[in-house]
Amino acid sequence: MSSLEAGADDFAFEEAPEHKPLTPATPRELKRLIKYWRSGRATRNVLQAMGDAYVAVFGAAMIGAMVVNVILKAQRTIAQCNSATCLSARAILPWAAFAATVGVALAASRLFGPVLASAAEGFWLLDAPISRAKLLRSRLVGAVLAALLGGAVVGALISALTGSGLIEVLVWAGATGLSAAASVAFAAAQQGIERHRLTHLATYVFGLLALGALFSVVGVAAGWFSLGFLDNVGIELGLIMIAASLLVLVLSAVLAAIRLGQIRRTRLVGGGALVSGVSGAFFALDIGLARDIVVERRAMERGHVRPKRGKGVGLEALIWREWQRLWRFPQPVIVVAGTIVVPYAADALGMSTLTPILAALALFGAMIPLLGGLRVLTRTGGLARCLPFSLARLKLASIAVPGIVAAVWAVATTPAYLGFGDGAVQRPVPEASLMAVATAAAGLLAAVRWTQAKGVDFGAPMVASQAGAFPPGLVTNLFRGFDVCILTTAPMLLGFSPWWSLGIAAIAAAILLNSMDAETLRARQAEQQKQLAAQKKERADAAAATKQRKR
Amino acid sequence: MLLAQELGCNTLLGMAIVVMGAYLGSQSTKGTCLSECYSSVMAQEIGPDPLPKGGRIASMAKRATILKVSGLRRAFGPNTIFEKFSLEVRTGEAIALTGRNGAGKSTLLRCLVGADRADDGSVEVCGNAMTETSPEIRRDVATVIDDLDFFPDLSVVEHLDLLARAHGIAEPDELVDEVLEEVQLVPQSGQLPGTLSSGQRRRLALATAFVRPRKLLILDEPEQRLDTEGVGWLAQRLKSERQKGLAIVFASHEPALVDTVATRIIQLGAARG
Numbered sequence: 001m002s003s004l005e006a007g008a009d010d011f012a013f014e015e016a017p018e019h020k021p022l023t024p025a026t027p028r029e030l031k032r033l034i035k036y037w038r039s040g041r042a043t044r045n046v047l048q049a050m051g052d053a054y055v056a057v058f059g060a061a062m063i064g065a066m067v068v069n070v071i072l073k074a075q076r077t078i079a080q081c082n083s084a085t086c087l088s089a090r091a092i093l094p095w096a097a098f099a100a101t102v103g104v105a106l107a108a109s110r111l112f113g114p115v116l117a118s119a120a121e122g123f124w125l126l127d128a129p130i131s132r133a134k135l136l137r138s139r140l141v142g143a144v145l146a147a148l149l150g151g152a153v154v155g156a157l158i159s160a161l162t163g164s165g166l167i168e169v170l171v172w173a174g175a176t177g178l179s180a181a182a183s184v185a186f187a188a189a190q191q192g193i194e195r196h197r198l199t200h201l202a203t204y205v206f207g208l209l210a211l212g213a214l215f216s217v218v219g220v221a222a223g224w225f226s227l228g229f230l231d232n233v234g235i236e237l238g239l240i241m242i243a244a245s246l247l248v249l250v251l252s253a254v255l256a257a258i259r260l261g262q263i264r265r266t267r268l269v270g271g272g273a274l275v276s277g278v279s280g281a282f283f284a285l286d287i288g289l290a291r292d293i294v295v296e297r298r299a300m301e302r303g304h305v306r307p308k309r310g311k312g313v314g315l316e317a318l319i320w321r322e323w324q325r326l327w328r329f330p331q332p333v334i335v336v337a338g339t340i341v342v343p344y345a346a347d348a349l350g351m352s353t354l355t356p357i358l359a360a361l362a363l364f365g366a367m368i369p370l371l372g373g374l375r376v377l378t379r380t381g382g383l384a385r386c387l388p389f390s391l392a393r394l395k396l397a398s399i400a401v402p403g404i405v406a407a408v409w410a411v412a413t414t415p416a417y418l419g420f421g422d423g424a425v426q427r428p429v430p431e432a433s434l435m436a437v438a439t440a441a442a443g444l445l446a447a448v449r450w451t452q453a454k455g456v457d458f459g460a461p462m463v464a465s466q467a468g469a470f471p472p473g474l475v476t477n478l479f480r481g482f483d484v485c486i487l488t489t490a491p492m493l494l495g496f497s498p499w500w501s502l503g504i505a506a507i508a509a510a511i512l513l514n515s516m517d518a519e520t521l522r523a524r525q526a527e528q529q530k531q532l533a534a535q536k537k538e539r540a541d542a543a544a545a546t547k548q549r550k551r
Numbered sequence: 552m553l554l555a556q557e558l559g560c561n562t563l564l565g566m567a568i569v570v571m572g573a574y575l576g577s578q579s580t581k582g583t584c585l586s587e588c589y590s591s592v593m594a595q596e597i598g599p600d601p602l603p604k605g606g607r608i609a610s611m612a613k614r615a616t617i618l619k620v621s622g623l624r625r626a627f628g629p630n631t632i633f634e635k636f637s638l639e640v641r642t643g644e645a646i647a648l649t650g651r652n653g654a655g656k657s658t659l660l661r662c663l664v665g666a667d668r669a670d671d672g673s674v675e676v677c678g679n680a681m682t683e684t685s686p687e688i689r690r691d692v693a694t695v696i697d698d699l700d701f702f703p704d705l706s707v708v709e710h711l712d713l714l715a716r717a718h719g720i721a722e723p724d725e726l727v728d729e730v731l732e733e734v735q736l737v738p739q740s741g742q743l744p745g746t747l748s749s750g751q752r753r754r755l756a757l758a759t760a761f762v763r764p765r766k767l768l769i770l771d772e773p774e775q776r777l778d779t780e781g782v783g784w785l786a787q788r789l790k791s792e793r794q795k796g797l798a799i800v801f802a803s804h805e806p807a808l809v810d811t812v813a814t815r816i817i818q819l820g821a822a823r824g
Contacts, residue, residue, distance in 0.1 A: 299703035300745040307741050309724070310712045317716035325704050373702065381666065382698035385683060386759055387717045388690035 027135040030125060055465075071160055088220030090162040094172045096213035097158035098179060098241070101151045103206035105180040109187030110199045111294065114143040115256075115263060116271030126265045133261035136268070140188055140256055144181045144249075151180025171238035178245035185252035191267065192259020214341045221348030270297075285477050286455045288375070295372065315389060315397040322373050322401040332369035336405055339366045343416035343439070352425040355416065356439045356489040356501075363409060363443025364450070364485055367402055371451040374398035378452045395513045399448060410440035435492055438501035442488035445508045450481035452512065484508055614641035615677075617691075617767045617798035618663070623672035625658055632658050633819065636672070640767070645789065645799040647813035654820025656802035657696070660771045663800065664694045676767060690718070693765035695773055699756045701744035707731070707755055708740035711762045718763040727762060733788070734758045735781075750776045757785065768792065770801040774808050786811040 025033075050057055108114070115136050117126060125135060155176025159169045187199045219225050274297055281290035305328060311320040326333060343359040351358065377384045377394050384394055414436040419426035427435070456477060462469035488508060491500035618640040625632045632655035640646055648656045661667035663674055665683025674681035676688050683689075701710060708727060715723030731737050734754040739747060747755065753776045760768060768789075774782045782805055789812040793799055803809050809816060 296703050296745050299743045302704075303743060303746045304741050305704075305706050305743060307706045307708045310709070310716050313716050313719050313721050315717075317713055321702075321705065321709070321713050324709075325702070329704055372704065376700050376702050380698045380700045381683065382696070383700045383702075385664065385666070385689060385692075385694055386699075386714055386763070388686050388719075389717070390686050391684045393686075 024129045027125075027130050030128070030130065030135075031138075071157065088217055090164055092213050092217050092220070093162045094155065094159045094164070094168075094176075094238075096210050096217070097154055098172070098176045099206045099213060100210035101154050101176050102179050102183050103203050103210060105147050105151065105183040106187055106199055106203040106206065109143070109184050109191075110196055110203065111271075111297065112274055113191060113268065113271035114184050114188050115139050115191060115260065115268065116275060117265075117268040118272040118276060119269055122265050122269035122272065126268065131261065132263070133257070136260045136263070137257065140185075140253075140260060143184050143188070144253065147184040148177045148181035150177075152177030154180075168235055168238070171235050171242070175238045175241040175245060178242055178249060182245045182249035182252060185249050185256050188256035189252045189259060192256055192262050194264070194267070211338045211341070214338075214345060218341055218344040218348050221345075284456050285474050286453075287477070288379070288451065288453050289455060291368070292375070292379070315393060318373075318387070318394070318397045319400045322398065325373065326370070326401055332366070333405060336363070336366040336370065336409060339363050340409060340412045343413045343436075347416050347419070352419070353493065356435060356442070356492040357485065359413060359416075360439045360442035360446065360485045360489050361482070363406070363440060364446040364481055367406065367444055367447035368450060370402040370405060371399065371447055374448065375451045379454075392514050395448075399444070399513070402444060402447075406440040406444040407437075409443075410436040413439070431498060434498035434502065438492065438498045438505060439489065441502065441505035441509070442485050445488065445505060445512060446481040446484040448512050449484050449508075453477055453480045614643060616641050617677055618800065619675040620663065621673050621675075623659070623662060623674065624670045625655070625662055625667070626670055638817070640798045640800060642766075642796045642798055643793055644814050645793045645801070645812045647809040647816045648800070648802040648819055649804070649809060649816055650819035654818075656819055657771050659819065660696055660769055660800070660802055664692065664696060664769050666696065666698060690764070691766040692769060693760040693763060693767070694769045695756045695760050696769070696771040699759070701752075701755070703743060703745055706741045706743055707736055707747070710744070710755065711758055714759055715762050720763075723762070730758045730762045733761070733784070750778065750781070753777060754781070761788070766798065768797055768799045768801075770799070772802055772804065774803060774805040782808060 044052075116139065117136070126132060152173040156169050156173035159172035164172070183202070186202070190196060190199050274293065277293040278290045281287070281293060308324050310317050310324075339359070339362040342362040343355045346352070346355040346358045374395060377387075377398055378391075384391060387394060389397070410433075414429075414433050417427055417432035417435045418429065456471050456473040458471055460471050460473065463472050488501050488504050491504070492498055616639055618638070620636060620638040623636040624634045626634075636659065638646065648659060650656055658667060662669040663681070665674075665681050665688070677691055679685065679687050679691075681688060705713065708731060711727045711730060712723055715727060720726065728737075731740055734757060736751060736754055736758065739751055744752065744755065753773075757770075757773060760770070770789075773785055773789075777785060786808045789799060789801070789808075793812060793814070799812065801808075801812070
């Protein structure tokens with residue numbers, strides 16, 4: 001035996017272990033692991049965090065209790081009302097809430113997914129060899145449950161506030177909640193096959209139904225027609241809606257669950273990015289930024305338009321473009337048209353005194369999407385720098401078209417101020433017209449103030465609080481726009497002449513549109529301080545020179 | 552050399568002044584001031600332009616001053632970015648700002664266009680004090696810096712049409728088409744800005760500067776996100792703009808762009824140790 005052979009015997013190769021395929025982790029295991037890592041990095045538990053913010057917790061509890069109390073009181077008071085207006089509101093408003101909730105649920109589902117994944121999940125988990133359907137199932141269930149809960153709260157609240165009994169409140173809570181959940185499940189089923197046309201169509205249908213329901217309230221209050229049959233069949237119709245919603249929910253949820261594995265990563269991560277962007281903006285209470293993100297996303301979804309030639313030169317070109325953009329995206333005008341019903345409804349429901357503020361607030365919310373041009377020109381200054389006009393003129397040009405829309409709104413709402421419903425305050429035409437104009441001005445200017453809001457300056461001096469330091473702008477940003485609405489309509493609410501409101505509106509317009517905003521004032525102040533410092537230095541130099549000469 | 556730059560002169564005059572400055576040395580009051588002025592700025596002049604008849608000095612005298620910067624200072628807390636920075640740019644001149652990251656190029660450009668407020672000093676454009684909101688300044692100065700925004704619901708070609716019309720061009724179709732062709736955005740002309748790639752957005756930003764009348768062009772790293780072909784096009788376009796009499800100030804890290812376009816180079820900040 002050669003040494004070589006001996007060696008081979010002595011050191012016989014061990015048989016290589018058979019290569020066993022690795023078992024991939026299940027989605028549940030991966031989620032548990034991520035949860036473990038996340039909780040491992042936490043430095044405080046929930047109780048400790050709540051202890052730190054006990055003022056906020058007590059505040060929330062107190063305000064919550066007050067809100068519940070107000071709702072209960074209102075419910076008891078309104079339940080005693082037996083006029084035709086109250087009865088029509090009680091019968092129709094829950095329907096309006098039902099349709100509006102479904103519309104909002106569908107729109108939000110289409111915008112965000114409704115099934116979505118964060119960028120990190122998209123990178124680390126969606127590429128892993130695991131079942132995507134299993135991974136996303138909890139997301140679908142979460143979205144459906146959130147819609148169910150949210151819808152139920154809205155349904156119960158509106159039903160209670162119109163003075164309905166407990167059973168009716170429960171029925172409407174169930175119907176609205178289930179229909180919202182069914183809408184989300186339906187949108188998820190459509191997401192699975194990458195089709196959105198039906199979801200889009202359903203959103204418009206339910207939006208129009210909500211608007212129609214609101215008009216019916218006004219119509220009944222004005223005595224144009226009667227919907228008496230609804231008074232007796234409200235609960236029955238509600239129960240039918242519960243059954244129908246449940247059916248749609250089950251069918252859509254099953255379809256959506258089957259199609260979960262087909263949703264593309266881009267679509268999932270896109271929704272997640274939108275949520276993280278919007279939530280980041282909300283965290284800084286920069287609601288304008290949150291809206292910008294949503295607007296940008298919608299424009300990206302549209303992607304391409306048929307270019308249109310401009311008209312005129314100078315500012316005329318800018319105004320013409322605003323007009324073209326409105327034709328291209330007319331949805332905001334429909335919303336503004338929808339708010340025309342608010343002063344009529346408020347008057348019809350016997351809230352004549354509050355009509356100006358309610359209408360101004362509604363118009364404020366509806367006008368914001370019309371001020372997209374102003375938002376772009378004021379948020380960074382980059383585009384405004386390319387245009388050869390002062391900021392004041394640019395602002396005026398940007399609000400020219402929304403101003404016309406607001407003027408039309410004022411004309412359309414004037415009859416509401418003349419005295420509309422039973423027992424409403426009757427006013428002469430000139431006063432009613434002035435009130436409508438002042439309310440329209442309040443809504444428009446509030447939207448202008450909201451649109452021009454800058455992000456919170458975290459470099460500014462902070463205010464100390466129990467929950468830590470925060471910049472004052474963080475809180476004041478929340479009230480932007482609302483302040484203009486309240487200030488402008490206050491004289492009318494207090495029974496003074498609408499001329500006072502118009503005067504306040506004029507001052508607000510001068511401040512908001514004449515570039516006399518806080519930023520410009522700060523710049524002027526800094527320039528003045530610089531000049532003052534230069535003058536002081538000159539004087540000091542001159543004094544020193546004189547002193548030296550004397551020596 | 553530094554003195555030459557402050558006085559806004561070009562090669563020949565600059566050389567004479569530099570010789571005088573070297574002779575006078577630190578005894579000269581003005582020289583002492585200047586050595587402080589440019590504590591963090593080094594300037595270098597390069598490649599003379601083709602001389603028109605009458606020689607450089609004669610042509611210099613004819614050239615109008617477009618941008619005049621005097622004693623500009625900007626600091627963030629204890630960190631002084633630049634101090635007592637002065638510069639004069641005449642028609643047909645292109646100033647390239649170079650230097651490492653964080654040297655203050657973008658900050659300086661932002662101060663020049665009024666997007667940032669200098670702590671001290673003044674900026675004048677065509678004799679008007681720089682105020683970002685002044686219509687005259689906005690008419691004369693075309694800028695491409697990072698804060699350019701777009702209307703999310705207007706297409707590429709509509710943006711250019713709007714800008715041209717806003718600047719008084721009643722029939723802008725031909726000009727807009729020409730610029731679109733040049734920046735190679737014809738296929739994207741109907742797209743909304745949100746759908747453009749970063750390079751295409753950059754091209755659109757550059758197009759906004761070329762589609763309108765201008766006397767001064769201020770660009771912050773215009774080569775950013777452009778492909779090689781795009782950088783080549785940009786260099787030739789800027790060179791041609793300069794030769795037609797436009798004043799240009801730009802920051803760049805692209806040697807080919809700087810070499811082709813700049814008549815003067817100002818290096819900001821100390822070199823990396």
